[in-house]
Amino acid sequence: MIEGGDLWLFIAALGLGTFGLRFVFLGLVGNRPLPAWLLRHLRYTAVAVLPGLVAPLVVWPAATGGALDAPRMAAAVVTLVLGYTFRNVILAITAGALTLFAGLALFG
């Protein structure tokens, strides 16, 4: 593993690169109007990225070494359904966590 000055160079480069990705549109485009087709795509950024980020974590949980896990799957379904039905994030998180604890107590 790299050490000392090289490692600090690596950390700084990663920090700078990450900031660049975060700043690129917000900082450089600013208040200039964006074209309609781009805005239409951007409306779906969150709903296109977050489900894709979560799906593998639900189907192949790291905690079980990637094996499908009934308590975690049940918790995921409960959370999503309650979040969709009641539009209440905290309620959904609480119910999902309780489902997970109950499921692990019963089957874990």
Add this chain to the structure above:
Amino acid sequence: MRDGAPFVLVVVPFAFLFGVVGTEAGLSLAETMGFSVLVIAGAAQFTALQLLTDNAPALIALASALAVNLRMAMYSASLTPWMGAAPLWQRAFAAYFMVDQSYACAIVRFEQEPRLSVPERMAYYFGVVTPICPLWYAFTLAGALIGNAVPPGLPLDFALPITFLAMIGPMLRTPAHMAAAAVSVTLALIFAGLPYNTGLLVAGVAGMMTGAQAEVMLERRKAARQP
């Protein structure tokens, strides 16, 4: 601040874990903190650390960690119509503090209340990060100092998926949003094996295109129905 509060449950164990893993991998306290303060992106930090301890070339580790963070560019673009009119220094700070949680809270709020003024939006955004980011530093430090005293058995691994699922529910407002989410999930699972997290990028881009296309089709159908 209240909207950011549930993420404390996610950020605290994640940051703590990075502190523990970082020092165990042989990083000094300062180097571990350097990661959390300069990079402030959990998944990318873990990716970089994992590859570095595997003795991967630094450039590969850097490219992989940045690929994990490419979604930040999408977030940045997505927030621009809402926050682009703010002063440059505020936008620079907003960019530094842009994480999955601050983005997800902000975009939900801005879309629900489109009449908020730009200063109100910035205030909301910085309110959300107030409970999140300082805890990220603090618990990396705690993890690095305390080391391997984490109680085993707590299913903290699933805190992040549950939190994001709870946020996705309210986002599924229209058939176009649902189509985008369905395509994203399907492609993310199919392409999960692609190296460097590029599968998520494929899924994200395809999901965005699906949503945009579905919106156009729905609008056309609505227009056709009107006399």
